[in-house]
Amino acid sequence: MERNQKEAFDIPVFNRINKKFTLLFWITLIAVAIVAAIMQSDKKNLVSKASPKGIISFEMAGNDSVAKNIVDTWKNDSFYITRLDYTCDCDSDVYRYRESRHLKTLGYKISLAKKDITVDFLFIIFYVLLTIVIIIKISSLHKSQKSKLIIFFIALAIFAGVCDVIENIGMLGYLSSNSPVISAEIYSAFAQIKFGILLFFVLLYLPVMLYKCGILRNISDYIKNKTQQLWRYRVILLTIIIFSFPIWLMDQGQDLMVNINASDRGVITFMTLITITAFLNWYLSKLFFSTQFEKPLMPYDIPPLTDRQLELRERKVARFFGVITFLIPAFAILHALDTFKIDYLLNTIPPVVWLITSILFFGFVLKKDFISDWYQNWQYKYKTIVLLIILILLIIILPIIFRIGPAHSGENPASLIYVTLDLLLFTIAFLIFISVRRIEPFFQKRSWLGNKIGLPVYISSCLFGLIFLLVNLFPFVLSYKAAFNFMTLPVIICGIILYTLLFTILMRLSKSTKVNFTSFLFGIAILVPAFSNNEYHSVRTLNISSSDSTISRMNLDIYFLQWIEHRKNEIDSFNKTTNKPYPIFLISAYGGGIRAAAFTSMSLAYLDSSIQSLNSLNAQLNYHPFEHYVFSYSGSSGGTIGASVMCAYRYTYPDTFPQTTQTLFMNFYKNDFLTPVLSTMLGRDVWTSISSFRPWNDRAAVQEELWEKHAESYLHVNYKNSFFSYWDTGNINTHYEVPLLFANTSNVDTGLKGIMCPVQLRREEFPATIFINQIIPQHRTIALSTGAFLSARFPYISPSAKFGDGYHFIDAGLKDNSGAETSEQIYEAVHKLYTDSTLPDTIKTLLSKTNIFFLSISNSSKSKTGIDKQAKNVFELTAPIVALYNNWESNSVRADSTALFKYSNSGQYFRVWPDVDCIGNENGCYSPVLPLGWQISEGALQRLKNSITKKYQTQMQHPEFDKIIDSCFRR
Numbered sequence: 001m002e003r004n005q006k007e008a009f010d011i012p013v014f015n016r017i018n019k020k021f022t023l024l025f026w027i028t029l030i031a032v033a034i035v036a037a038i039m040q041s042d043k044k045n046l047v048s049k050a051s052p053k054g055i056i057s058f059e060m061a062g063n064d065s066v067a068k069n070i071v072d073t074w075k076n077d078s079f080y081i082t083r084l085d086y087t088c089d090c091d092s093d094v095y096r097y098r099e100s101r102h103l104k105t106l107g108y109k110i111s112l113a114k115k116d117i118t119v120d121f122l123f124i125i126f127y128v129l130l131t132i133v134i135i136i137k138i139s140s141l142h143k144s145q146k147s148k149l150i151i152f153f154i155a156l157a158i159f160a161g162v163c164d165v166i167e168n169i170g171m172l173g174y175l176s177s178n179s180p181v182i183s184a185e186i187y188s189a190f191a192q193i194k195f196g197i198l199l200f201f202v203l204l205y206l207p208v209m210l211y212k213c214g215i216l217r218n219i220s221d222y223i224k225n226k227t228q229q230l231w232r233y234r235v236i237l238l239t240i241i242i243f244s245f246p247i248w249l250m251d252q253g254q255d256l257m258v259n260i261n262a263s264d265r266g267v268i269t270f271m272t273l274i275t276i277t278a279f280l281n282w283y284l285s286k287l288f289f290s291t292q293f294e295k296p297l298m299p300y301d302i303p304p305l306t307d308r309q310l311e312l313r314e315r316k317v318a319r320f321f322g323v324i325t326f327l328i329p330a331f332a333i334l335h336a337l338d339t340f341k342i343d344y345l346l347n348t349i350p351p352v353v354w355l356i357t358s359i360l361f362f363g364f365v366l367k368k369d370f371i372s373d374w375y376q377n378w379q380y381k382y383k384t385i386v387l388l389i390i391l392i393l394l395i396i397i398l399p400i401i402f403r404i405g406p407a408h409s410g411e412n413p414a415s416l417i418y419v420t421l422d423l424l425l426f427t428i429a430f431l432i433f434i435s436v437r438r439i440e441p442f443f444q445k446r447s448w449l450g451n452k453i454g455l456p457v458y459i460s461s462c463l464f465g466l467i468f469l470l471v472n473l474f475p476f477v478l479s480y481k482a483a484f485n486f487m488t489l490p491v492i493i494c495g496i497i498l499y500t501l502l503f504t505i506l507m508r509l510s511k512s513t514k515v516n517f518t519s520f521l522f523g524i525a526i527l528v529p530a531f532s533n534n535e536y537h538s539v540r541t542l543n544i545s546s547s548d549s550t551i552s553r554m555n556l557d558i559y560f561l562q563w564i565e566h567r568k569n570e571i572d573s574f575n576k577t578t579n580k581p582y583p584i585f586l587i588s589a590y591g592g593g594i595r596a597a598a599f600t601s602m603s604l605a606y607l608d609s610s611i612q613s614l615n616s617l618n619a620q621l622n623y624h625p626f627e628h629y630v631f632s633y634s635g636s637s638g639g640t641i642g643a644s645v646m647c648a649y650r651y652t653y654p655d656t657f658p659q660t661t662q663t664l665f666m667n668f669y670k671n672d673f674l675t676p677v678l679s680t681m682l683g684r685d686v687w688t689s690i691s692s693f694r695p696w697n698d699r700a701a702v703q704e705e706l707w708e709k710h711a712e713s714y715l716h717v718n719y720k721n722s723f724f725s726y727w728d729t730g731n732i733n734t735h736y737e738v739p740l741l742f743a744n745t746s747n748v749d750t751g752l753k754g755i756m757c758p759v760q761l762r763r764e765e766f767p768a769t770i771f772i773n774q775i776i777p778q779h780r781t782i783a784l785s786t787g788a789f790l791s792a793r794f795p796y797i798s799p800s801a802k803f804g805d806g807y808h809f810i811d812a813g814l815k816d817n818s819g820a821e822t823s824e825q826i827y828e829a830v831h832k833l834y835t836d837s838t839l840p841d842t843i844k845t846l847l848s849k850t851n852i853f854f855l856s857i858s859n860s861s862k863s864k865t866g867i868d869k870q871a872k873n874v875f876e877l878t879a880p881i882v883a884l885y886n887n888w889e890s891n892s893v894r895a896d897s898t899a900l901f902k903y904s905n906s907g908q909y910f911r912v913w914p915d916v917d918c919i920g921n922e923n924g925c926y927s928p929v930l931p932l933g934w935q936i937s938e939g940a941l942q943r944l945k946n947s948i949t950k951k952y953q954t955q956m957q958h959p960e961f962d963k964i965i966d967s968c969f970r971r
Helices: 002-006 012-019 021-040 055-059 064-075 108-141 147-176 184-212 215-232 234-249 251-261 264-288 308-339 351-368 370-377 383-404 413-436 441-445 454-473 488-513 517-531 548-552 556-566 568-578 593-616 638-652 661-669 675-682 684-689 699-715 723-727 784-789 820-835 841-848 879-903 938-949 959-968
Strands: 079-081 102-104 582-589 630-635 740-747 753-756 769-771 801-803 807-810 850-857 909-912 919-921 924-926
Touching (some): 021 108, 055 108, 055 147, 064 108, 064 184, 108 147, 108 184, 147 184, 184 215, 215 234, 234 251, 234 264, 234 308, 251 264, 251 488, 251 938, 264 383, 264 413, 308 413, 370 413, 454 675, 488 517, 488 675, 556 820, 556 841, 568 841, 582 593, 582 638, 630 820, 638 784, 661 699, 675 684, 723 784, 820 850, 820 879, 841 850, 850 879, 919 938
Parallel strands (some): 582 630, 630 740, 753 769, 850 909
Antiparallel strands (some): 079 102
8 A cells, every 4th residue: 555655566667657657648649640640641542453441451461362462553553643742843844634643653652562661660669659658557547457467458569569560571571572471361460460459459448447547537527627718718719710721721821921931021020920929819818817807907917816726727828829829820831832842851741740749849848837947947147148149049040040041032932941940939939938037037127028018919919900900991001012912911910919909808898897798799790781781792883974875785696796797808818818717716714813813814915915926927817916806705703803804905905915915914913912802801891791881892892993903003904994885886996806704603692693794695595694784773884893803702702792682793603613604605696697597698608707716714723533533531411511512613614514525526615724833943843822812922923824835845835725826827
């Protein structure tokens, strides 16, 4: 009995392990997780018909013939791999028909299997050690267990590891030679024994012992207490989640990090705001230590709790929130580097494993309070000076060295790794500061760093919160030019800071008055918009002009005939000179935010200048820019925006498309089209949605105005005229020169497709469609920007567009993201004229000399189907939601594929897409993401441009562009 009070075991080494359990447990657990993650990365690449479960099938082969069959399959199996390929080759970076795949040669699977088995030896060591540590700890809690029984369980764990070693040796023998030392029957038997032992521990030993020792009850109580604790800190927790979402999960957020890294002021601004947010999360967490309210409302320092131990634990939680505010963006950057296919040290370990490991490490340091204990016990006369030098080194000197060092280049996102290092250095500095500030006289003498540190935290947070307010009240107070496109994330963080402060104050007031103001606020925010007729998101309209009335009442077929007749002499000349039918193009432009808009404009600009340059080959042809031969654009979302910009440009410069036009559009799309949209979405639109007033324009109108400003500044075109004015047949310079724009959208109320276009349509030709030009209020019209953005109302980023009380329109991508369905309906409507016997002979003759072609402009080089793709496991409860989410893509594929299969055999169908994966310069290669948002980096634009203009060994340019020019224009 006396032994039990002093030591748990007779064996000294067991006692030492038991005393160091926490440290040993976390070290071995993290090691197991890291090694398992490395092995998991190659799991799916070893799957084949012979080995349906990958390496496990090989382990459980059971006999010689099965094992050799698996090995032979791996030897002879060349396969496509979709995991990261860090050997990005910018000279051969063209996808095979939109498949993001890299061909691995014969025998590659053998090398993968050998690598996994070799790593498994390390895995064996760690999981055996982890099992032993757990056995010893559980045995110490269950005092009745005998030492012999404990030794037996430990020996059983070691034996499982020995079986695993024998199994690995046997498998390596089959992979290395045809005459293995250990047969498949033997090593598979050892594998079965190993799995049996491990299943015994997991399914029987652990549950029974955890229950007997009361650990399950303790775990249950721990989860309950932590859940209650997290609920107290819910404002801070939501802040961290919202803050993390864009930079970890969204391609737009990853592209924003590229823009931030491109300039020194971008990095400085980002690091400053991350630091302010971390201090805010740390300090405000202290206000939720107690469930009772303590005056004042927002104290400069937190009054101590009566329970000293509870206070110490809560302080560590507050520090933890501050630490993870640095860590999450740090490892989100590694995730972005993986996406960019950029190599970095230890990239075989997934960023999420690094994040969890670092959180566990810093959490352990905080729990044990190593830094403050060490600093208090450090007896050194000049330790204050050393402390300040370390802090300055961490937050100033080293980041500057990283930034100005020869390895850094803002032009290549590979240098984002230094931002990760900066964030880790700031994490360490933050942890040191908050750990020693109460015991270091230097900080205590300066109360704003010691007892009244809340004051600078409040002041700095309020200042940045005011910036967010200013951007909302005056959306164009900032310059949204390319040089300042690093501002998006900082502005969002300013908004997060503001809301964190406001909701903290609100919750403190609720505690003080015992009135739940937060619930009341959310109730009002939900009920008022739901039951009031709010006109805030009504579509912006303009006064109608006399020139609008003519074109807006013309039918599609009449317009088409006049379009043909306007080209009468040209059609005859083209037919005689080239011996080809005069080409008429119907263009479908896929949705996809800014990447779709940019690729649509750049593709059309390239074709414009390419066709016009053919005049140098034969002056008799008198070629016009490509858009002269385009009858219509049918777009969805960003594709509509890109097409509408081209309409505005062609209206202003009908026959001027120099070779530099593509660069002109690149410079246009470099600008920031995102920041005012997101800031007003999180700000003024939230505030106004809970009222029936309209004190200012909503974010949709702000977005339209932003595009109008940039179009005027960079393209020198008017994007804000009446929608119908661009197709004014009374304008002798531009009539029948601007392709018709069909802006597709989706009606929220009925699910029907809506079309905004400058001509009248017939319901029998466009069934189940809402014609928006017929529901615009009388004596009113809409701007070109407004009409185009009816198609680009991406859920939540843009509000649904309200027309009166009967219509609400949302992004066209939810209905058909390709625009192809409308293009085919246009084709069917005008192609009837080719067989109309009532037409004059002159028109019939002209029509016989023409041919209609389809051009589909996609903006994605990734495919979700293919031989190397596997369907993910679908949870039954979420299956309907997943199906509904994927429905829009299936509609797009169906619509575009219908045109493909109907018209490709006759040579009437063309499709272009970004087929370049990597771009490169003297600083190396990488694969920029193509963001689904309203801001795009220069690297992503260069990737789009390279997809269009890149030279190949066998073609002068992109094969599809070359096909269009050869098939339709060259003699």
